[in-house]
């Protein structure tokens with residue numbers, strides 16, 4: 001929308017003239033101009049406020065403009081803005097320790113990147129070098145980033161135009177009972193059949209060729225699908241059986257998002273590599289990384305690691321990570337997110353689902369939920385087709401926005417992923433807006 005204020009119009013027009021946007025046909029864009037942010041709210045150029053339940057791209061885990069994180073960036077900028085990765089510096093050392101301390105036992109080392117895709121690139125590189133193998137197995141319902149290797153392990157339709165078929169990537173279906181590929185009727189059946197499918201794919205694709213299995217601990221962009229109990233342990237066992245490195249992608253679900261420091265804590269599973277980004281510093285300065293278990297770290301003890309980045313462990317990004325993690329501890333943000341999920345979001349969304357035929361299923365935990373919107377609750381046909389949006393989902397999103405709520409959207413789904421420190425009142429306010437907006441979705445339901 002074109003803002004009314006002169007300053008807002010200038011920002012909008014310069015954006016349209018000069019900014020080339022991600023994932024979009026450039027002529028169809030109509031960006032919202034944001035000029036102020038605080039906590040769980042943002043304001044547009046004309047002063048209209050919105051509850052930000054997208055956390056942007058699910059990264060402002062401590063909300064916008066957290067004073068301690070802003071101050072840490074300011075202090076680090078005044079003291080030491082930048083230094084090359086080969087030198088040691090205080091912000092980077094401390095950030096690495098704070099991240100490693102929150103990973104499972106045996107994860108002592110962290111390789112820093114500028115974001116999630118680079119973390120995935122480097123985790124796969126480490127796995128290939130460590131195993132001396134090249135194939136990588138990943139999941140159709142998964143997203144791992146937009147660099148060449150990361151988009152090729154990605155499962156969603158954004159891979160298609162980027163797929164040059166040369167990467168040794170094999171995709172499988174993960175467990176997802178609501179839209180089962182395995183004709184399952186219970187979570188146990190779904191888990192067992194998904195594991196059988198995974199193992200037989202590996203056996204038919206050459207078990208000795210696989211360097212890594214990469215999986216989002218809880219697939220995020222693809223629809224917030226917590227795996228059935230025992231599934232990730234099953235993946236761990238398959239990795240052990242065939243000598244494959246297990247990479248858990250925690251880029252979206254790490255740092256408190258699911259009411260645990262890492263989503264893997266919910267399942268008691270220990271991978272070999274963990275990728276992270278986003279919430280590590282609430283996205284205030286670009287940062288990602290790979291948590292490395294001891295055997296893989298030791299593998300590179302005496303042989304050089306053939307990878308690096310000019311800005312690996314940038315002091316401003318690392319200072320923001322140190323401040324974010326310490327503020328999360330002091331404010332008990334992770335515990336708060338768990339409580340918001342259990343006490344407000346899960347029951348509130350269940351009540352909403354019961355009232356609206358357009359809500360096929362609600363999934364999630366902590367500050368991480370998705371509503372699977374359907375055209376037909378019996379056939380479960382999606383409100384918009386796979387890989388696209390349509391007038392129906394567009395109208396629901398517009399209703400949310402007009403009423404002052406920003407949500408995360410992918411295809412036919414609405415995701416609620418507010419900052420971990422969002423108040424109960426703010427969650428109730430957002431649920432009331434969503435409740436009204438879903439009447440628009442209901443009007444598209446075929447009965």
Ligand code: PLP
Pocket residue numbers: 057114115116117118120143144145146216220221249250251252277278288
């Ligand atoms: N992995 C997961 C699970 C993600 O959700 C994302 C981004 O949404 C990425 C990787 C890519 O991260 P980035 O966009 O920082 O490269």
